[in-house]
Amino acid sequence: MGNVGAGFSMSLDGFIAGPNDEVDRVFAWMSQGDTEVKVSTGDHDIDLKMSEESAELYEEIPNAIGALVLGRRIFDVAGAWGGKHPLGAPMFIVTHRIPEEWVYEGSPFTFVTDGVESAVAQAQAVAGDKSVGVAGANIMQQCLKAGLLDEIGIDLVPVLLGQGIRMFEYLGIEQIELEQTSLTNTPGVTHIRYRVVK
Numbered sequence: 001m002g003n004v005g006a007g008f009s010m011s012l013d014g015f016i017a018g019p020n021d022e023v024d025r026v027f028a029w030m031s032q033g034d035t036e037v038k039v040s041t042g043d044h045d046i047d048l049k050m051s052e053e054s055a056e057l058y059e060e061i062p063n064a065i066g067a068l069v070l071g072r073r074i075f076d077v078a079g080a081w082g083g084k085h086p087l088g089a090p091m092f093i094v095t096h097r098i099p100e101e102w103v104y105e106g107s108p109f110t111f112v113t114d115g116v117e118s119a120v121a122q123a124q125a126v127a128g129d130k131s132v133g134v135a136g137a138n139i140m141q142q143c144l145k146a147g148l149l150d151e152i153g154i155d156l157v158p159v160l161l162g163q164g165i166r167m168f169e170y171l172g173i174e175q176i177e178l179e180q181t182s183l184t185n186t187p188g189v190t191h192i193r194y195r196v197v198k
């Protein structure tokens with residue numbers, strides 16, 4: 001069974017989006033380099049331009065991910081990615097409210113109403129040996145708290161956003177240890193990978 005991992009672009013003061021879900025600043029490193037990376041979404045291709053080091057890390061991701069577990073807010077904010085996530089993997093959306101328009105034979109979305117453990121188990125079942133990617137800060141925090149997360153990737157951006165959506169909200173009083181497994185420094189972003197010590 002593959003790992004369960006989450007990766008976020010985060011400001012130095014710990015925000016992954018602004019107060020109105022803005023991600024332009026934290027994702028700026030993806031469009032400010034010399035190396036082209038093509039990402040295909042449902043209705044159009046996105047041309048990214050990042051540093052060579054960032055591109056090397058980024059290009060590994062689509063092949064490594066076998067399924068995604070995502071929160072309902074990221075699903076809504078992203079407009080359901082027009083029906084196809086840029087990573088092209090089956091998506092398990094954790095929600096209390098099933099959007100019936102996306103429930104049909106062959107839909108890339110499975111809506112999970114019985115919590116993150118169930119969503120991760122369903123995602124792992126289809127991912128096989130590949131990894132399960134987790135996104136949405138709230139969902140990631142629940143996975144971390146439940147001991148479901150094996151890896152955390154942070155693309156640390158040199159900005160203080162001051163307000164917005166925090167990557168780590170209050171997780172309880174238990175200390176969670178991480179082991180740093182890689183570090184790649186570029187001018188616009190520092191990529192840090194951690195293993196969650198269990």
Ligand SMILES: NC(=O)c1ccc[n+]([C@@H]2O[C@H](COP(=O)([O-])OP(=O)(O)OC[C@H]3O[C@@H](n4cnc5c(N)ncnc54)[C@H](OP(=O)(O)O)[C@@H]3O)[C@@H](O)[C@H]2O)c1
Binds near residue numbers: 021071077116
């Ligand atoms: N910087 C980055 O790398 C990055 C990457 C991805 C996303 N983002 C940003 O992250 C933000 C979204 O994250 P978020 O933390 O706000 O929300 P989220 O984790 O995407 O979704 C939270 C929602 O999921 C549903 N939910 C949570 N736990 C549940 C449970 N146990 N059972 C059933 N439903 C449950 C609830 O929605 P309902 O009750 O309405 O169903 C809840 O409001 C957006 O601003 C996005 O732009 C940033």
